[in-house]
């Protein structure tokens with residue numbers, strides 16, 4: 569678990585990060601989003617101490633990162649940046665092996681790990697290991713950048729606009745790959761982007777920053793449905809993110825109950841349940857009535873099974 573506690577950063581006498589506190593749970597994918605210059609990069613660089621916090625504490629599994637040995641800290645946290653940062657005079661294999669070598673892994677173990685990692689992103693060892701970065705496409709280079717960050721199985725990876733420079737299709741493919749690997753290996757990811765669509769796709773939770781402050785932390789669906797203020801709302805509007813039908817809450821879709829409430833054969837859902845969660849969590853196979861309840865348990869409306877199916881279909 570990562571905990572930022574009242575963290576501030578001054579550059580000279582300018583306060584750039586104002587009192588940031590946030591928690592990132594183990595295995596969580598947290599995306600930090602916000603306008604250019606709002607302090608996203610500074611915030612994550614304070615985690616691996618590429619930038620030192622001026623005030624406050626950052627704890628990793630309860631240990632203050634100031635008390636950690638720098639090499640130990642940086643090998644526990646993989647780091648991927650937009651400019652890739654592969655060493656041009658090293659082959660793909662040598663690039664991926666940098667951190668294992670620092671950690672003094674045996675040659676055999678490192679070689680095995682390189683093969684394993686390359687297989688994970690469909691870049692066969694035989695075909696690519698001896699190539700130099702300039703012989704690869706941008707997408708392939710960025711894949712190797714991700715693998716290099718993962719080489720020693722760090723429990724945490726920070727990614728600073730890793731896919732910003734890629735074309736939309738390559739970007740989509742890499743987003744899928746990263747999300748899949750992150751889920752399978754239960755890695756904790758802190759990911760920076762300007763792009764709300766990317767955040768919606770990847771995040772378990774989005775942290776919205778502006779002018780060095782956190783304005784909102786929420787799941788993607790919550791943030792789009794209920795932006796905390798006009799700055800967040802405008803950012804979302806400008807990027808034309810629409811609430812996916814599946815993310816709509818029952819409370820938004822319900823109609824007034826026609827006639828008396830008949831509980832036999834009916835399903836009762838909460839106003840805050842989204843269509844997605846209703847589909848997953850309730851057995852609708854034998855019911856024709858879906859009643860919506862508020863927090864006190866009073867029935868406030870109903871949704872027809874037909875409208876549920878229609879709305880879910882529109883999502884496809």
Ligand SMILES: Nc1ncnc2c1ncn2[C@@H]1O[C@H](COP(=O)(O)OP(=O)(O)OP(=O)(O)O)[C@@H](O)[C@H]1O
Pocket residue numbers: 579584602603604605606607608609610611762
């Ligand atoms: N080393 C530094 N010295 C002085 N000012 C800095 C330094 N690094 C960053 N800043 C300033 O701190 C502010 C936040 O920068 P930061 O790079 O964290 O923002 P960001 O949200 O990541 O921006 P972008 O999305 O454009 O990358 C900016 O105003 C920047 O100019």
